[in-house]
Amino acid sequence: MQSCTHLIVGASHAGLTALSAIRMNEPDAAIVMATREDHLPYSPTVLPYVVSGRSDPAKVTLRSESFFDENKVSYLRKATLLALDTGANTAHFPDGRSIRYEKLLLATGASPNIPPIPGLKDVPFHVLRTMDDALGLKKAMVKGKRALVLGAGLIGTHAAENMAEAGMKVTIVEARGQVLPGYFDHQASGIIETAFKAHGIELVFGRAVKEIKSGQALLENGDAIPFDLLLVATGVRPDLSYLQGSGVKSDGGILVDELQRTNISNVWAAGDCARARLFQSEATGIAGILPIAVEQGRIVGQAMTDDAGVRNFPGSVSLNTYTFFGQQAISVGAGEAPESETSLCVDEDRNTYLKIVIKDGRLMGAAAVNQALDPGILWQLVLRRTDLSEVREAFLADPKTISRMLMSRIWR
Amino acid sequence: MTALAKHKKMIVVDGNEAAARGVALARPDVVAVYPITPQSSLVEALSAMIAGGELDAELMNVEGEHSVLSALQGAALAGARTYTATSGPGLAFMFEPYIRQPGMRLPMVMSLVTRDTLTPQCVWGGHQDAMLVREVGWIHMYCETVQEILDTVIMGYKVAEHPEIMLPVNVNHDGNYLSYGVTSCELPDQALVDDFLGPKSVNWHVALDPERPMGVDPLVGNAGGVGPSMFVRYRKGQTEAMAHSLEVISEVHADWAKRTGRHHAPLIEEYRLDDAELALVTLGSMTGAAKDCCDMLRDSGRKVGIIKVKTFRPFPALAMRNALSKVKAVGVVDRSVSYGWNSGPVYQDTLTVIGKFGLKLPAIPFIAGLAGADITVAHFERAFDLVAKGEAPPGPVWLNEKD
Amino acid sequence: MSAYNSLTYNASLCVGCTECMKACALAKTGDATNLDQSRIKIVPAQEPEKFEAAICRQCGDAKCVMNCPSGALTKNGANGVIDWNADTCVNCLLCTVGCVYGGITYEASVGHVAKCDTCGGDPACVKVCKSGALGYVTTASIYNDYGDKEDMFVPGLAACQGCNSELMIRHVMRKLGRNVVVAAPPGCIPGMGTVGYNGKAGAKIPIFHPLLTNTASMLSGIKRTFERQGRDVTALALAGDGGTSDVGFQSLSGAAERGERILFICFDNEGYMNTGMQASGATSFGSWTSTTPVGDKLHGKSTDAKNLPMVMMMHNAAYVATASSVFMEDFYQKLDKAVEASKHGFAYLHLYAPCPSGWRFPAGLTIDICRLMVESNFVTLWDYTPGGGLEFTHPVDTPKPLDSYLKAIGKYRHLANEQVDRIKKLLEDRLSMLKRFQKA
Structure with a gap:
């Protein structure tokens, strides 16, 4: 069985930042980074720009192959974490591969949340969370065809803009009353909505989709929106099925302390899969944003190497930047x-x-x-x-x- | 002439030049010099030999005796065989590095061309300078003749660099009488000396060399750090080497005699002592006149003898006991003063031997030859007469008091 | 890991003239009036007539880079600049969230973020800064050249907190390496535990305690012996000012006169600081020390310091220089020259080494005091070769007030005006004397 000192599952911002911090402190420790992807590391944040063509998929990698060689890191592709045996300090991956670790970071990110809309499963639809999703969506965009986007969050609005710029007729359906709810207030969203409308994007607010049927989305009020391309962008949530039986506690996200440590002493979690403290509230939550993933990743990297300089995570603060048209x-x-x-x-x-x-x-x-x-x-x-x-x-x-x-x- | 004599090379030199010739034969690597009366002609002779290529050594003309010995310590730590010579005030100025040399176990030979100390002002012979440093840890050997100077300088290296000794040696010869006294003298063959001394190994035990990096002379002692035991270990080792050197000095003298045919008593020379009733203890060049006096008194039927001390530090107590046990009374002629005992230092050591071994004989202290004063046959005759009376006066007898 | 040159801003010197912003705007947009586009932003401080600045720090552990989802921001390993790549930037602005310094900002007029690129290592802003607030520190090459070299002393030497001498002996030995024999005469340098060799204490090189009096002569003997053996070994003294200027002076003078191939470095902390702050010949006039105390009758040291570097210059040594740990490039250049000179003659380096314990200033201010010492002309940095004469290597034409230096140090606290005047006069006289030796 392969064994290592530090096993990092996930190869996006949290995992990569942790990796750098670990390497800084321990030049020789054996490190394995496992990712579900068959790509070099990239950021989900860049995917809308891959879709729009702004970014060349070959040029958005966050680390090169040689980076892993130079840093003596074993980079495992197509290694979705299947199960965790925290008693035996062993992580199980597809094809019978298992890795024994001394310390483990779970930075497995999130996956699209697919709402239970009748008929949705029976039609082809797109999501946008992985590079393959982005390449698939880019390929599916055809000028003049109709695109329907479910959800007006960051992914939905970004993708809608991309598709409109690609010449598609785009409609966004959002159950709540504005674009980017939770990020901007109604007034700020109004400025954004004005820009969207000016670019021919139709915005439907306050309506849930009742059913998908015969190339149409049926709304609660009976309206039917026909589409050639359907993008589901109704948020993300971590897929934590691998935690079953591991003893690692979770509540929608993996529960962590102020140094991002889980209830298992040699297991940490960071980024979109971790439920950490919030700065402006007594509650905990999943921040789901890149700068926080970076913060947490660095803390974990220091904590995993007993860095005396590590400081407690102060709690997530909501931080968003959004560019549109x-x-x-x-x-x-x-x-x-x-x-x-x-x-x-x-x-x-x-x-x-x-x-x-x-x-x-x-x-x-x-x-x-x-x-x-x-x-x-x-x-x-x-x-x-x-x-x-x-x-x-x-x-x-x-x-x-x-x-x-x-x-x-x-x-x- | 004998076959041996054919190979003898005779030179006519004074004691200073004899020392210089002996040094040259010992092939030192570094010679540091600072002139001082009555040593100057010695270092002049050495400088001339180096200048002329006769001696292949590094000549360091430094700015004072303190630096002379300091430079030589550095040189020794880097592996050099070293030499210098000094006198009286020069030795006093050198005192700080001088007291350090035996503690670092750095072997070397230094000629002390003995001189009385200031004040009153004087530039002439006397043993006071050497006696002031007798407890510092150097081996002190006193020479009687010019030949003995030359031979002892060479033997000094063999003693100093003996791996069980590793201590510095002072070869002392009297200022004026020996430094400037010219006699004929046999110069040993270079090959003989090379073979006698063998390969040199000066810094195998302590070195300053990037190829053998070490910290030299870190702080040791007190009750902290490594504790008092380390300091005691160093001191004890030094004391043991000093004690052991008596044996080595004797072996080296025997070896030298075998190779050259010249016998010098290594520790104590007994002169006409076997059937003597009275004896005088002497040190250095005065011994010549003392022996003449002894011969003269013997001719008149008096049973007298001479006990010459050659190795004064470490003190050869056993040899002294053997000599003293042959006579019924002894006088000791010192060329210096021990103010604490109001007599001479050799006298004090003689008393120590008498006491230590339970000998029963009177010992009379004499002080003579201060600041270059002559000690003649007449002075020794007077001394013998006083010893014959067997009464120890309350203080020393100052033989030159009325000269 | 490499160190890099960097832009510095000293708010206390800034006069808010915005010349730097104009120069930046001109360099980056071709229009000096386009101040919004300057990558350095000078803003008014809360206090009147004071200013603050926002500028990219070219962080080593840059959050803007970590936050960039498209790989458009990268730390340039060669020059340390955070490079921005217009081709791969997606304008997501996450970098501006990462930067806590306002160093990368969105520029509406060009439609993307912009940040300082140090103008390729020759920043336009620094060149026009007349107040001295902006600087471009180019000493990184020293770290790059020497950072990986082995420290020849073990960690944990027992020097006082803030000790300048410990810092400097480590620098010296990193450069000199192992082919050396080091004399550390009694004083702070052996006192901090350098003379030892067991892997836990002391040094990794041959090192010894000479006497306080004989450093230069012991080294002379060592060097001569190695020369005789045909070996090129550096004979080095790491000595204090007491052992150099007082009892050690005769041997020093003799060795210099003989032109011994020695490198003698004096760490001048103006007294016997290892043993309780007694005065030495190098103690400056007026200084409180434990043997020049302050009372009704005595008011600190009553005589001027012996100026050793000048004395050594008069020996016509192969190389003589003064140096300070705040000007490391200057120091390293001098060390190079001194090492070279010591191959054919006597080389003497005099390092000013303010001592927090003995001089009574906070340990954290050592480097500041070093700087003030030079910038107030209390000491002067120069070097001398017999052929080339004297050259000032860091001339201070508009010195900081001497009072600012004297007031920063406890040992001068008692000084009366007349004493300060005497020091001023002394410094003026000394400077004019040195100028007479200046090379034409």
């Missing part, structure tokens, strides 16, 4: 909070939007459309709970300049 939207932290003050600045002529939420003199969140901000600095201001009372007015008037000043003064 040449425009940009970002959000950091909470869009609203009880007993907070909200400053809103909307310029319809210039198509800009800026919202800042402050509570007790501390930044809770900020969101902007077509307004340059440094989200990394704002994230730090949230995490550090920096007292803004002295610069409050100036900050609200020019958050970019004032946040840079604060950065240079405080953590330069």
Whole structure:
């Protein structure tokens, strides 16, 4: 049986960041990285750009073959984790392959959530989570044909834009009342929706699909939307079937402590499969965003190598950047909070939007459309709970300049 | 002439040049010099030999005796056989590295051209300089004749570099009488000396060499760190080597005699002692006049003899006991003063031997020859007369007090 | 792993002239007025007339790179710059989430992110900065050249916290390597445990305690013997100022006069700091030490320091230089020259080594004090060769106030105005004397 010191399952941002941290601390430890993919590592975030043709699939790999050679890492492709024996410290993969580890990182990511819509299983439909999905979707896009997108989250909106740009007639159906619910408020989403409509994309809100039948989606209100291409983009969730019988606790995501360790002492989890603490709430949750996967991956890499410098994960903060039809939207932290003050600045002529939420003199969140901000600095201001009372007015008037000043003064 | 005599090369030299010739035959690698009366002509002779290519050695003209010995310690740590010579104030200035040399177990030969110490100002012979450093851990051998200087310098290397000894040797010859006294002298053959000394190995035990890296002379001692035991171990080893050197000195002298036909008593020379009733203990060049006096008194029927101390450090207690046990009274002629005992140092050591071995004989202290004063046959005759009386005076007898 | 040159910003010097932003905008867009497009952003600080800056730090562990889903951002292994690739960038802006410094930002006018690329190692902003706030530190090559070389001392030498001498002996020995014999006369350097050889303490090279008095002469004997054996071994002294300027001076002078092939490095901490901060001949005027105390009758050291490097210059040594650990490039160049000179003559390096324990300043400020010492002209960095004369290697034309140096150090706390005036006069006289030796 193959054995190693560190087994990393998953080859996206969390796994790769952990890998670098491990290698930094332990130049010679045996490391195996296993991925379900038959590709070199890539980011799911880049897939819409593969679909649009902006990105060459051959050029989006995050690590080259030689990287693994140089770092003495055994990179296993097509190695979907099937089962875990935490008693024997052994992970089981297809074709009878098993690997014994001393320490294990589960960074297995998430898979598309397929809603239980009658008839959906019986028709061909697309999802967009893997490179193969992206290449399949790209190939299926045909100018002039009708595309239906279920879900107006980041994947759905990105893909809809891609398909519209490819000349398809696109409709998005979203059960909730706006695009990007949970990321942006109704007003900010309005700017985005305007752009979508201007590009001929039809938006259907507040309607669930009741059934898929004869090349049409039947809505609750009886409307029927015909399609040639169907993309299901109703969110993702981790596929944790491999945990069965392992003793690793999960609740929709793998439960971890402040150093991303599971209830099994030599098993860690990070990224889209981990349910970790949230910064602005007592609850836990799956962040599902790339910067948090990177944060967690680094913590795990340090924790797995007993790095004395490791610091607790402060908790996920919502962080989003979204570009659409040449425009940009970002959000950091909470869009609203009880007993907070909200400053809103909307310029319809210039198509800009800026919202800042402050509570007790501390930044809770900020969101902007077509307004340059440094989200990394704002994230730090949230995490550090920096007292803004002295610069409050100036900050609200020019958050970019004032946040840079604060950065240079405080953590330069 | 005998067959042996045919090969003899005779030279006419003073004691300083004899020392220089002996040194050259021992082939030192590094010679460091700083001139001082009455040593100067010695280092001048060596410098001339190096300048002329007669001696292949590195000549270091350094800025003082302190650096002379320091440079030679460095050289020895890098593997060099070394030599220098000094006198009186020069030795005093050299004292700091001098006391360190035996602790580092660095073998070398240094000529002490003995000189009385300041003050009063003087530039003449006397043993006070050498006696001041008698407890430092160097081997001290005193020469009587120019020939003995030449031979002892060579033998000194054999003693110093003996693997069971590894200690520095002072070959002492008296300023003025021996340094400038010219006599004929036999110069050994280079091949003989090469064979006698054998290959040199100076720093096998402690070295400063990138090919054998080590830390030399780290802090040792007190109650911390490695504890007192390490320091005791070093000191004890040094003491044992000193004690053992008496045996080695004797072997080396015997070997030299076998090869050259010249016998020098290694530790104590007994002169006309076997049936003697009285004896004088002497050190260095005064022995010549003492022997003349002895011969003269013998001619008149008096049973007198001479006990010459050659190796003064370590002190050859057994040999001294053997000599003293042959006579009924003894006098000791010192060329220096031990202020603590108000007598000479050799006298003190003689008393120690008498006491240690339970001998019963009176011992009279004499002090003579300070700052180049003559010690004549007449002085020795007076000394014998006083010894014959057998009464120890309250203080030493200053033989030159009225000169 | 490599180190890289880097851009530095000293907020206390910045006057907010924005010349750097204009230069950047010009270099990157061809239009100096397009300040929005400058990759360095100077912003007003909270305090009036003060400024802050946002600029890419070219992080070693760059979050922008880790956050990039398309591989468009990469750390350039050759120069350390975070390279941005326009072809593969997908404009997702996740890099701007990763950067906590505002170093990579979305530029609306060009429709993509932009960041500092150090202008290929010759940053336009630094060249126009008149206040000295911006710098381009080019000492990385030293780390790259020497970082992988073996440290010839074991870890955990027992030097005081903040000890400049320990830092510098490690630098020296990394460069010199193993073919060397090291003399460490009594003082801080052996006191910190360098003389030993057992893998846990001391050094990995032949090293010894000479006497405080005879460092140069012992090395002379060692070097002569190796020369006689036909071996090229460096004879090196790592000595304190006491052993160099006081009791060790005679042997030093003799060895220099003889032109012994020795490299003698003096670590000048102005006194006997290993044994309780007693004054030496190198202690500066006015200094409190335990033997030049401060009271009603005595007010610190009453005489000026013996200026050893000048004295060694008068010996016509093959090479003489002064150096400081804040100017490492300068120091390494001098060390190179000194090693070379020591093959044919006596080489003397005088290293200024402020001592937090003995001088009474916080251990964390050692390097700052080193810098201030040079920048206030309290000491002067120069080197000298008999043929080439004296050259100032770091001339300070507009020195920082001497008071800022004296006030930073506890041993000068008691100084009266007259004493400060005397020091000022001394420094002026010394500088003008040195200038007379300057090469034409």
